[in-house]
Amino acid sequence: xxxTRRAVVRRExxxxxxxxxxxxxxxxxxxxVLIHGITATxxxxxxxxxxxxxxxxxxxxxxxxxxxxxxPRGDYSLGAYASGVRDLMTALGIxxxxxxxxxxxxxxxxxxxxxxxxRLERLVLVxxxxxxxxxxxxxxxxxxxxxxFVLPLIVAQPLRDAGERVAxxxxxxxxxxxxxxxxxxxxxxxxxxxxxxxxxxxTARSIxxxxxxxxxxxxxxxxxxxxxxLLVWGExxxxxxxxxxxxxxxxxxxxxxxxxxxxxxxxxRGDPQRFVELIGEFVAETxxxxxxxxxxxxxxxxxxx
Numbered sequence: 055x056x057x058t059r060r061a062v063v064r065r066e067x068x069x070x071x072x073x074x075x076x077x078x079x080x081x082x083x084x085x086x087v088l089i090h091g092i093t094a095t096x097x098x099x100x101x102x103x104x105x106x107x108x109x110x111x112x113x114x115x116x117x118x119x120x121x122x123x124x125x126p127r128g129d130y131s132l133g134a135y136a137s138g139v140r141d142l143m144t145a146l147g148i149x150x151x152x153x154x155x156x157x158x159x160x161x162x163x164x165x166x167x168x169x170x171x172x173r174l175e176r177l178v179l180v181x182x183x184x185x186x187x188x189x190x191x192x193x194x195x196x197x198x199x200x201x202x203f204v205l206p207l208i209v210a211q212p213l214r215d216a217g218e219r220v221a222x223x224x225x226x227x228x229x230x231x232x233x234x235x236x237x238x239x240x241x242x243x244x245x246x247x248x249x250x251x252x253x254x255x256x257t258a259r260s261i262x263x264x265x266x267x268x269x270x271x272x273x274x275x276x277x278x279x280x281x282x283x284l285l286v287w288g289e290x291x292x293x294x295x296x297x298x299x300x301x302x303x304x305x306x307x308x309x310x311x312x313x314x315x316x317x318x319x320x321x322x323r324g325d326p327q328r329f330v331e332l333i334g335e336f337v338a339e340t341x342x343x344x345x346x347x348x349x350x351x352x353x354x355x356x357x358x359x
Contacts, residue, residue, distance in 0.1 A: 060104045060105070060108065061080050061081045061104055061107035061108050062080050062104075062107075063078050063079065063080035063081070063103045063104050063107055063112065064078065064079055064080055065077075065078055066078075066079060067122070068142070068145055068146075070138070070141050070142060070145060071141070073118060073123070073124040073126055074122075074123055074124045075115060075116070075118070075123050075124070075138070075142055076096075076115070076116045076121060076122035076123045077096060077113060077114060077115040077116065077142065078096045078099070078103060078112070078113075078114045079111070079112060079113045079114070079146070080103070080104070080107040080111075080112055081106070081107025081108065081109070081110050081111050081112050082110075082111055083109050083110045083111055084109075084110050084111070084151075084152065084175070084337055085110065085111045085112075085113065085143075085148045085150065085151035085152065085175075086106055086110045086111070086112050086113070086151060086152050086154060086333070086337075087113045087114075087115075087139060087143065087148070087151040087152070087153045087154065088103070088106075088112065088113070088114040088154045088155075088156075088159075089114075089115070089117070089135075089139065089153065089154065089155040089156065089159030089160075089162050089163055090114070090116075090117065090120070090156055090157075090158075090159050091156045091157030091158040091159050091160075091183075092157065092158040092193075092241070092254065092257055092258060093120070093238075093241030093242060093244060093245065093254055094120065094121075094156075094157075094237065094240075094241050095116045095120050095121030095122070095244070096114035096115060096116050096121065097121070098156065098237060098320065098322070098323070099114045099322065101322070101323060101326040102322050102326045102329055102330050102333075105326070105327075105330040106330055106333060106334075109334060110337070111148070113142070113143070113146065113148065113151070115138075115139065115142055117135055117138065117159075117162070118130070118134075118135070118138055118253070119249075119250070119253025119254070119256070119257060120244075120250075120253070121244075125247075125249035125250055125252070125253045127252070130253060130256040130257040130260055131260050132161050132162055132164075132165040132184075132260070132261065132269065133165055133169065135162040135165070136162050136165040136166040136168075136169050136170070137169070139153075139162065139166055140166065140169075140170050140173060143173065149173065150172075150173050150174065150175050150342065151173070151174070151175060152174075152175050152176035152177075152178065152333075152336075152337055153166055153167070153174055153176070153177060153178070154178040154180065154333070155178070155179060155180065155182060156180040156181060156182070156320070156322065157180070157181055157182065157183050157293070157294065157319065158183050158257070158261070159180075159182075160179040160180060160181070160182020160183055160184060160185075161182065161183040161184035161261065161269065161271070163177060163178070163179060163182070164177070164179070164182070164184055164271045167277075167278070167281060168271075168274070168277070171280075171281075171343070171345050171350070172345050174281060174343055175282075175342035175343055176281065176282040176283070176284070176336065176337065176340060176342065176343065177278065177281050177282070177283045177284070178283075178284045178285075178286065178333065178336070179283070179284070179285050179286070179299075179302070180286045180287075180321060180322060181286070181287050181288060181291050181293070181294055181299075181319050181320070181321065182285070182294070182298070182299070182302075183261065183267060183269075183294060184261070184267065184269055184270055184271045185270065185271060185272060185294075185298040185299070185301065185302045186267065186270065186272070186294070186295070186297070186298040186301065187265065187266040187267055187270070188266055188267070188294065188295055188298070189262060189266050189267050189293065189294055190292060190293045190294075192238075193258060193262055193293075194262060194263070194264050194265070194266060195264075196254070196255060196258040196259065196262065197258065197259055197262050197263045197264045198264060201255065202251060202252070202255045205245055205251050205254075205255070232318065232324070233317070233318070233320045233323035233324050234292070234293070234318040234319050234320055234324075236323075237319075237320050237323065238293075238319075272301075272302070272305060273357075274357065275302060275305040275306045276305065276306075276307065276353060276357055277350065277353055277354070277357075278306040278307065278308075278309065279307040279308065279349075279353065280343050280344070280345070280346060280349060280350070281343040282308070282336070282340035282341070282342075282343060283306050283308070283309040283310070284309070284310045284311075284312065284332070284333075284336045285299045285302055285303050285306075285309060285310070285311045285312070286299075286312050286313075286314070286321050286322075286329070286332065287299035287311070287312075287313050287314070287321065288313070288314050288317035288318045288319060288320070288321045288324060289313050289314065289315045289316070289317070290315075290316070290317060290318045291317075291318050291319045292318060292319065293318075293319040294319065296313060299311055299313070310336070312332055314328065314329075
């Protein structure tokens with residue numbers, strides 16, 4: 055992909071259904087919607103957004119309950135998040151997009167594909183949730199009764215101190231210094247106010263129990279037949295194992311799997327240049343999905359048989 059002058063990515067906000075939604079956007083060309091993971095924000099894409107915006111229109115929201123967006127008492131299910139992404143696209147006049155989801159955002163992206171197939175051109179899952187049971191212990195612990203009362207003790211100090219303290223604890227759980235530790239520590243440090251903690255707990259418990267992930271798309275991945283699909287994983291992912299990506303690749307007809315050997319749960323942070331080049335290649339070399347409802351009906355009936 056040829057390099058040009060770095061595009062400008064702006065921070066903006068809109069009020070949708072009475073709630074503030076903040077997002078990063080910029081560039082021109084085929085639309086890319088990038089969805090972050092739990093406790094994260096659109097900031098997780100900071101190293102790749104300007105480069106992707108050289109050839110694409112990019113949109114990276116802070117999901118409700120995260121970052122600078124509102125944190126209402128409400129629905130934090132995958133379906134609600136997918137509807138929120140659709141509503142933001144509609145408000146900005148983006149009819150269709152390649153949707154890129156990381157971790158929790160991968161689950162949101164798959165739910166978006168399931169609910170709004172006519173709005174999806176391609177699907178990119180980055181170290182995605184929703185593809186298997188296993189997930190790191192620190193997220194499973196949130197499902198325990200009383201976890202919401204322990205979180206304030208962890209993040210009670212100023213954000214910087216909390217980040218350092220969380221980083222030390224996560225290091226003892228097997229996460230090494232680098233982008234993974236930095237991103238996760240920042241995420242937990244962001245839970246300094248009550249509304250953010252409540253949103254985090256509600257979100258986590260909607261998809262995770264003490265045994266691991268309890269929401270799985272594995273039984274309907276065959277529906278991805280009509281959608282160009284790319285799976286990106288870090289070989290050293292300690293949050294969601296790379297085996298989930300390999301198994302999903304097997305179940306998704308025509309999908310492509312790319313494993314980054316030296317990265318963990320955040321491959322877009324561990325090797326941003328390769329990530330940008332890979333997304334550019336994928337968009338350039340595939341045709342946008344077209345919805346054939348008759349074919350979808352045939353697949354659903356066959357799967358239900």
